[in-house]
Amino acid sequence: MPLVNAKEMLTKAKAGHYAVGQFNINNLEWTKAILLTAEELNSPVILGVSEGAGKYMCGYKTVVGMVNGMLEELNITVPVALHLDHGSYEGAKACIEAGFSSVMFDGSHYDIDENVAKTTELVNICNEKGLSIEAEVGAIGGEEDGVIGSGECADPEECKRIADLGVTMLAAGIGNIHGKYPANWAGLSFETLDAVQQKTGDMPLVLHGGSGIPDEMVKKAITLGVSKVNVNTECQLAFAEATRKYIEAGKDQEGKGFDPRKLLAPGFEAIKATVKEKMELFGSVNKA
Numbered sequence: 001m002p003l004v005n006a007k008e009m010l011t012k013a014k015a016g017h018y019a020v021g022q023f024n025i026n027n028l029e030w031t032k033a034i035l036l037t038a039e040e041l042n043s044p045v046i047l048g049v050s051e052g053a054g055k056y057m058c059g060y061k062t063v064v065g066m067v068n069g070m071l072e073e074l075n076i077t078v079p080v081a082l083h084l085d086h087g088s089y090e091g092a093k094a095c096i097e098a099g100f101s102s103v104m105f106d107g108s109h110y111d112i113d114e115n116v117a118k119t120t121e122l123v124n125i126c127n128e129k130g131l132s133i134e135a136e137v138g139a140i141g142g143e144e145d146g147v148i149g150s151g152e153c154a155d156p157e158e159c160k161r162i163a164d165l166g167v168t169m170l171a172a173g174i175g176n177i178h179g180k181y182p183a184n185w186a187g188l189s190f191e192t193l194d195a196v197q198q199k200t201g202d203m204p205l206v207l208h209g210g211s212g213i214p215d216e217m218v219k220k221a222i223t224l225g226v227s228k229v230n231v232n233t234e235c236q237l238a239f240a241e242a243t244r245k246y247i248e249a250g251k252d253q254e255g256k257g258f259d260p261r262k263l264l265a266p267g268f269e270a271i272k273a274t275v276k277e278k279m280e281l282f283g284s285v286n287k288a
Contacts (some may be wrong), residue, residue, distance in 0.1 A: 003101040005132035006081040007168050009044040010204035013227040018283030022046035022162050022277055024085060029264050033271035035070055043127050045283040048085040048230060059178050060098035078288035089118050096125060104134035112158050123166045134206060135162045138173030153192040160199040169228055171206040172196045180235050181212040188223060197225035204228060215281055221277035231278050233273045242270035
């Protein structure tokens with residue numbers, strides 16, 4: 001099945017009170033593990049690509065080629081969107097050009113008027129080409145590609161202004177952070193989320209920094225209108241741990257254990273297990 005934009009899967013998720021996972025990809029192993037798990041669990045899925053990961057994988061055309069090839073050769077039948085994560089204005093345009101089916105424009109560091117102007121232009125391009133578009137209001141905490149935010153809460157009025165431009169989905173800061181959560185983290189602001197939801201109605205809301213938020217908080221956020229949850233760090237940690245154990249056990253020195261297909265297999269399985277756990281938590285299993 002060819003790539004789809006994320007609109008239909010997220011509209012269904014919002015109406016059905018579950019969320020679709022966005023799992024960021026970093027290489028072939030990541031992409032294959034996520035797609036196979038989505039197919040096995042009959043779940044829609046969004047593959048996220050940060051600008052840094054796009055560069056690492058040689059550029060957006062390489063990413064599009066790899067993903068399209070896998071959809072065909074793995075016989076993937078569930079809906080898959082390929083989405084730029086935290087895109088700059090230039091990055092969003094480059095991904096539209098390269099064949100992504102969805103983009104995020106993160107204008108949260110501009111003042112609201114400039115965020116509105118740039119978002120409007122990209123919404124028009126995406127509508128014309130049939131892509132979905134995510135916008136952001138209020139910076140997400142932690143570090144994402146060099147941008148550091150402290151987990152602030154978005155202004156619901158500003159969220160309404162951006163939602164009214166016709167974006168497909170909205171990421172609103174509700175005290176969430178990218179990466180590992182610090183010990184003194186105050187938790188998600190459900191008051192902010194509720195206020196944003198009241199202003200934006202049927203608009204699917206996006207929870208960034210999904211790695212490390214306690215399961216109960218994630219479930220509560222989904223009941224309050226979150227229809228997309230982003231996961232990246234958790235898959236990276238699981239992959240690193242499984243790879244470390246393999247090497248520490250000396251398996252890479254047994255027979256042809258150094259072959260990358262063998263060396264990376266435990267990490268690949270660890271990503272699959274993490275994705276399965278998240279899809280079950282988000283409620284997207286059998287929703288394809």
